[in-house]
Amino acid sequence: AGSSAGLIYFAKDAQIGIPMTPDLSSIQVFLDSITPRMTNKPGTSSRDIHHVLEDLLKMDSGTARKQKLILLFSDGEFQDDPSALVRLIASRPDTTLMTFLCGSKKSPVPEYTLSGLHAGAFSTPDQKSLQAAAGSANGASFDLSRTTSIALEKDLLARAHDIEIQGKPTPYY
Numbered sequence: 001a002g003s004s005a006g007l008i009y010f011a012k013d014a015q016i017g018i019p020m021t022p023d024l025s026s027i028q029v030f031l032d033s034i035t036p037r038m039t040n041k042p043g044t045s046s047r048d049i050h051h052v053l054e055d056l057l058k059m060d061s062g063t064a065r066k067q068k069l070i071l072l073f074s075d076g077e078f079q080d081d082p083s084a085l086v087r088l089i090a091s092r093p094d095t096t097l098m099t100f101l102c103g104s105k106k107s108p109v110p111e112y113t114l115s116g117l118h119a120g121a122f123s124t125p126d127q128k129s130l131q132a133a134a135g136s137a138n139g140a141s142f143d144l145s146r147t148t149s150i151a152l153e154k155d156l157l158a159r160a161h162d163i164e165i166q167g168k169p170t171p172y173y
Contacts, residue, residue: 003022003024004020004021004022005018005020005021005027006018006019006020006021006056007025007027007030007031008049008052008053008056009034009038009039010039010045010048010049010052011036011039011042011043011044012039012042012043012044012045012048012052012079013039013041013045013048014045014048014049014051014052015038015052016055016056017030017034017051018030019056019059020056022136025087026170036109036110036114038050042078042109042118042121043075043077044074044075044077044078044079045078045079045080046078046080046082046084047080047084047086048144049072049085049087050084050085050088053085053088053089054088057092067094067095067096068092068094068096069095069096069098069160070089070095070096070097070098070105070137071098071099071100071158072097072098072099072100072104072130072133073099073100073102073126073144074099074100074101074130075098075101075102075103075123075124075126075127076099076101076125076126076127076128076129076130077123077124077125077129078126078129082129082133084123085133086132086133086136086137087136089136089137090136090137090138092148093136095137096137096139096140097133097134097136097137097138098134098139098140098141098142098156098159099130099131099133099134099139099140099141099142099145100130100141100142100144101125101127101130101141101142101143101145102125102144103123103125103145104112104143104145105125105147106122106123106124106125107123108120108121108122108123109121109123127141127143140155140159
């Protein structure tokens with residue numbers, strides 16, 4: 001209750017899919033429509049995520065007093081140094097980063113058209129990079145291949161509750 005959410009989707013480039021909104025059902029509709037072909041650049045660039053996140057936070061200037069919680073779902077395989085992204089998040093006392101490792105082993109990447117696998121393109125999960133990013137930005141890191149959705153939901157709700165108990169306003173996600 002009282003929370004809003006926004007969504008950035010990314011690969012080598014990053015885009016704001018949904019600006020901050022209290023209409024959480026719009027996030028679900030958009031999530032269901034995301035496909036690999038929405039971006040034509042493979043890989044993950046933290047630089048592009050950094051710039052788009054800055055833009056999203058600027059648009060959301062009306063929530064200056066609200067705690068912001070960034071949920072980053074990724075394989076953690078950044079093609080550049082994510083330290084600038086982590087510094088941006090860590091420099092904001094109103095912002096916490098939680099990372100979610102997607103994947104458990106090196107796997108082929110689907111074609112952007114979803115017609116098969118992209119020849120020679122692989123995703124190699126890097127849990128350490130996501131753990132380091134979350135640790136540097138007052139957050140936590142989760143390995144989605146090693147937890148159940150029920151356990152994850154319980155942990156996240158407890159962490160959001162802890163934020164409110166500490167006297168911080170309801171988080172924006």
